Amino acid sequence: SAVISQKPSRDICQRGTSLTIQCQVDSQVTMMFWYRQQPGQSLTLIATANQGSEATYESGFVIDKFPISRPNLTFSTLTVSNMSPEDSSIYLCSATPQGIGGYTFGSGTRLTVV
Amino acid sequence: KQEVTQIPAALSVPEGENLVLNCSFTDSAIYNLQWFRQDPGKGLTSLLLIQSSQREQTSGRLNASLDKSSGRSTLYIAASQPGDSATYLCAVRIPGNGNKLVFGAGTILRVKS
Secondary structure: OOEEEEEOEEEEEEOOOOOOEEEEEEOOEEEEEEEEEEEOOOOEEEEEEEOOOEEEEOOHHHHHHOOHHHHHHHOEEEOOOOOOOOHEEEEEEEEEOOOOOOOOOOEEEEEEEO | OOOEEEEOEEEEOOOOOEEEEEEOOOOOOOEEEEEEOOOOOOOOOOOEEEEEEOOOEOOOOEEEEEEEOOEEEEEOOOOOOHHOOOEEEEEEOOOHHHEEEOOOOOEEEEOOO
16 A cells, blocks of 8 residues: 655644645555544545545535645645644544545644744 | 344454454445455555455455355454554445445444554
8 A cells, every 4th residue: 555654743833824734655546535533533634635636525624725736646845824823733634545446544644833 | 225234333452352343235246345444634545455256355364254145244353452442444346336345334443552
């Protein structure tokens, strides 16, 4: 299965600033996703990162707040913009190859906004 | 709408016990079911993937079963160890809907030495 490198692993940021999280997959994958996990909660899907086109966002998430890029099949970024303390969460990227295989997750980015 | 439920929400056992974690889903139309482990503040590690046509998968001390018709899966951990302490999540991959995963809320496992 694919291996995903995600960075940074953690960060403490000032409110009003932005943070960009990167994910690099070691093989070509069809689909990449971004999730948020708020403290004590399960995972919530933010968006599907589409190669070469705009991401597909889930209800409650908007591009202005969470811009996503996917320039090729192995790399994606998520930016958390104009951060507030409510954005403090773990952010995870995930990928799956073509077909009905399993999903692989990155190691997560633990974000604290102060 | 597919919903995934995990029972129990938390479990504390002494080292060496065999234990079972339960996962149920409301719609049997799934591609597969995957069990993950998550350590505090970390990402998800895939433990076992069961395709919809399979009944079980095994990896070391872990065994996962799938009964698609009844909407149930169990994760069996043999001879538990303190290093097994983590949150265990099950997720189903559903057709259509952009190939998304639907997650349960997880079971927090603590194995006491």
